[in-house]
Amino acid sequence: MWDDAFPSFLIGLREGLEAGLIVSVLVATLVRADARSRLPQVWTGVLGAMALSLSFGAVLTFTAATLSTTAQEAFGGFLSVVAVAFVTAMVFWMRRSARNLSGQIREKVTGALAMGAGMLIVTSFLAVGREGLETALFLWTTARAAGESAGPLTGAGAGLAIAAGLCWGLYRRVLRINLTRFFTATGIVLVVIAAGVLAYGLRDLQEGDVLPGKAALAFDLGGSVDAGSWYSALVQGVFNLTPAMTWLQAVAYAGYLAVVLTLFVRGTRAAVGTAANRAAPQGDRGAARQPEGGVAAGAPEQGPAGDADLAAPGEGRVTARQAGESVAAGVPGAVPEQGPAGDVDSAAPAARQPVSGEASEPAPEAVPYSRPGAPQQTPVSSRPPRRRPVWVVPVAVVAVPAVVAGVVVAFSGSKPAGAQTIAVSETECGKGFRAPEPGRQTFRMRNTGDKASEVYLVDPGSNAVYGEIEGLAPGTSRDLVATVGGGTYAWRCVPTGGKAVTSAPVRVSGGGTTRAVTPVSESDLAAPLDAYKKYVADGLATLATQTDRLAADIQGDDLGAARADWLTAHRTYASLGAAYGTFQDFDKKINGRTAGLPDGVGDKDFTGFHRVEYGLWHGRSAEELRAPAEQLAQDVKDLGKAFPGQDFAASDLPLRTHEILENTLQFELTGDADQGSGTTLATADANLAGTRELLDVLGPLLDRRDPKLLGTVHAGVDRLQKLLDAAHQDGRWTPVDRLDAGSRARLNGATGQLLEDLAPIPDLLEIRKAA
Structure with missing residues (x-):
């Protein structure tokens, strides 16, 4: 379990820190801009992104469960390759963007504030959603490679928890982290891990008969390496390297490492050299760079080396009036203008929100204007606008991805159509078996007895075998996939140390013939x-x-x-x-x-x-x-x-x-x-x-x-x-x-x-x- 936790821990830490920095910058920008009332919109987008990521993971899990064994291998191999592509793009993007991350986010927040609540929700949703989808895909891939989910989920949870703590420390200004160095170091490790995921994914594609060469082994250390030892489990869990690998796996692993690591390290050195050339004089290090037309309010300040430092709320707040913004006062229909700090003033003076430190005055009552000699218009009674309940949007953004995922799972089915659950025990075999439809079928075999059992789907006349499960343990369930054609079928169960038990036969009509293997004794x-x-x-x-x-x-x-x-x-x-x-x-x-x-x-x-x-x-x-x-x-x-x-x-x-x-x-x-x-x-x-x-x-x-x-x-x-x-x-x-x-x-x-x-x-x- 713990051998499989490290790759997911690293992904959780990196993606969690990346998403956490984005959320922290959004929150800090709004707090400094005296727009705390807009914070629920940020959290709504974050919740929606989390719901989408969880729903995506559920769809992957249940979709794979409906496929045949060969199709599962192909599906998992394809997604493993996709995950490697995402991770590779992510480490390069973060290496390039770590220094300027806060400035990019401030620009997006500024635009979102000007366009209303919906855009702020979309901004936070998109910013966090990308990281969430990448995390969900990589976790699903690593869990499938490990053959269990406890280790990967535990590792990812620990990484996300530590990332949340680091982001809180940055926000409260009790921590300083050199983001460039952090994302460079973890990026190198992730490239090595991704190489193993690529090799594993290609092996799945070979097992799924998508790629050739599954029997062409580059090496097989099974005779000299104990696959059950702690060190072998550690290498397999962390790097996805196995004692036996095909030529395609070995070449892809070595080629990916050689190309990607070279480009990554070369790009890192170039970025460091550029940063050194652009570094401010010693006395100016740490000074905030002023964005064009405004002030650096409410965003992480980054020095030339990529240090991140989120200002605590309330420190150094600059109001719109202090920043010298102009307000379109008295101009009918003027569009609200936004100061560089993120404050929003309405076009009409009567509706302008008070700036920090000013007294709040009631807005004068609007008087209708009429031309001389024009017929008097009956004043329209002003009713207070109907306000939408505050919980509607958060519930919607969380519920919609979950409902869509549920519909996908429901229509695909957690089990293929026609699947049957068959009971196996020492005294009866095939309980619940009914004549299946012709075609490829999945049978859910459940051992209800006290002994492990071999299970066979057979032709009772010739004893030919259509499908089998070896060593079905007591209290466990496994799927048996077989192609059913016209003929007679029965289940035969052979419990450990016991006698074979055969179910009543059923007859299937139509569907042509299907291949069965005559057993060998x-x-x-x-x-x-x-x-x-x-x-x-x-x-x-x-x-x-x-x-x-x-x-x-x-x-x-x-x-x-x-x-x-x-x-x-x-x-x-x-x-x-x-x-x-x-x-x-x-x-x-x-x-x-x-x-x-x-x-x-x-x-x-x-x-x-x-x-x-x-x-x-x-x-x-x-x-x-x-x-x-x-x-x-x-x-x-x-x-x-x-x-x-x-x-x-x-x-x-x-x-x-x-x-x-x-x-x-x-x-x-x-x-x-x-x-x-x-x-x-x-x-x-x-x-x-x-x-x-x-x-x-x-x-x-x-x-x-x-x-x-x-x-x-x-x-x-x-x-x-x-x-x-x-x-x-x-x-x-x-x-x-x-x-x-x-x-x-x-x-x-x-x-x-x-x-x-x-x-x-x-x-x-x-x-x-x-x-």
Whole structure:
């Protein structure tokens, strides 16, 4: 919770201080102009802006709730990008305007006073409303990124409270703040935070299928970074950085920071230089600049460095008469004139308000004028004008945004049309289920029992699954979105430690056909698992022979042969990729990298293939390499003995079809795994061979569920194989860092596309409990 509070705290503090300064200047200007009676108009505009901001947040929340999961990702990603644009514009605008903020607001107040009550309400409404809408959008975005609202709302509330205290201190002249420095420092931090929001938003757009490349990872630190640790949570909460990021996210994050921070810092330096050139002499620092034709009354005084100081009410008040304003006295129909301090005198002397310090005189009674000889007109009886109740306008400006938001939410609905609430428990499943309309439907699943439960929407005849929710906790509700066509539907609930319970079936007519996934059981995966375990066992036997030969080469001081035999053995090990998780600690001993080792390549725990590779290609002697090579050969033999008794889960097979090439994209195709041999593309080729083997053993199961997918995957495998073959000429592999930019881009693109093609396989072949 607290990890997600800081970005919202900073937004609340900045936006709150910005809006608070505006309100303070408005209030101080009216107080000094002896126009306290106009203060309710300012507060009316402020209340309206707050109501609009809250209503905007409500509309965002309920609108997102009505969308499908994919549409929610796209909607949230789009608004995240919009929020970044707003925040970026805001930090640049405030950096540029902090020094002249009070003067700009005074001009707006002066114009508003001359045009009447409505304009003063509009002025305060627009000034505060912009900050409120930006805050609402950014809070909604950060809350969605955090997956909870308590932290962001708490942080924003604390920031707004501190901003209110600072503005009060400025207004009472007990504080002085260098606004330029404050908004510059917080602006830099906000740019960094906004970069993370941009990366998160782009990931949402990828998940929502708006942008491509969701499987093309730039890095994945999940194996070396504990995502549940306090430091990882802090980085994710504050900066929206995750252990795994796609290439689009990484490039956008780095590019945004490089461009925006450079422009921001460069603009800040230019502003400081300009301020230094324009600074008044030392004896004049802090003197108020006189606006043209008037006096500086009732607004924050700013020195050249951007210090803000709001004058306390009643200090230094200058009346309209003292300012030397002229009044259009005695001129029929004259428009009221406004002095520079904001006082308003009516055109007719009888209606002029007394200036501070003058006695109030009753206005003389108006006498109708008539021409000589003209017929006398009957005087019209003067009735006191009907006054509008003072509460009407404040209530209207607060109620209108709320009513509009309510109408939007009501018409969109907090749940999609046709949504049903379905009860789940250990004894009954699908209570409240009725035949839905054809089309995309959202079902609200509510666990009323005492145990967590798996929930499936199934065809009771074939057990095919249309949708599922995993681990629905007791007392909680979640939405299940599924496309309903013609056919028979039922709910199947599998409570933890209990037996499956199936609801009564319902029949849906019309709507065409819809795709369902035939469930996979452990027995279905038993034959593929046995076939693959035999493949791994044979591979380990071959590997033992190859590593013995490698050790013998080094023992005989034939390092040239050792380099060739090293590559052969390492390719054999790489082709067994689906079993890495099963190998347990042996994988670290046999194929471990230097990541996380304090002494890098010199660390005592750096062993295996990459330790021998480093020595062979960095001029180490045979004497130095004998012990690592012999240890490698012994570890391979020990793994071969242990493998038959190791726990190889059948559910790992579908997952590995995707994970092998994910590692290839992260390590081999970046060159990160290279310790000098320049053969990472050879390893990538072996990884692809291991993926082919998995597709062969899983092919019959996939073919029955999605034959088109299998054809697409094989085409992608062949495309990637051709690109790898092009890097293998005359028995030598081109180092990945020596590929030309076009070849490297095509290789990465083909791997990323193949990963997207492989992505559905884990879902298609997931073992579903009693489904």
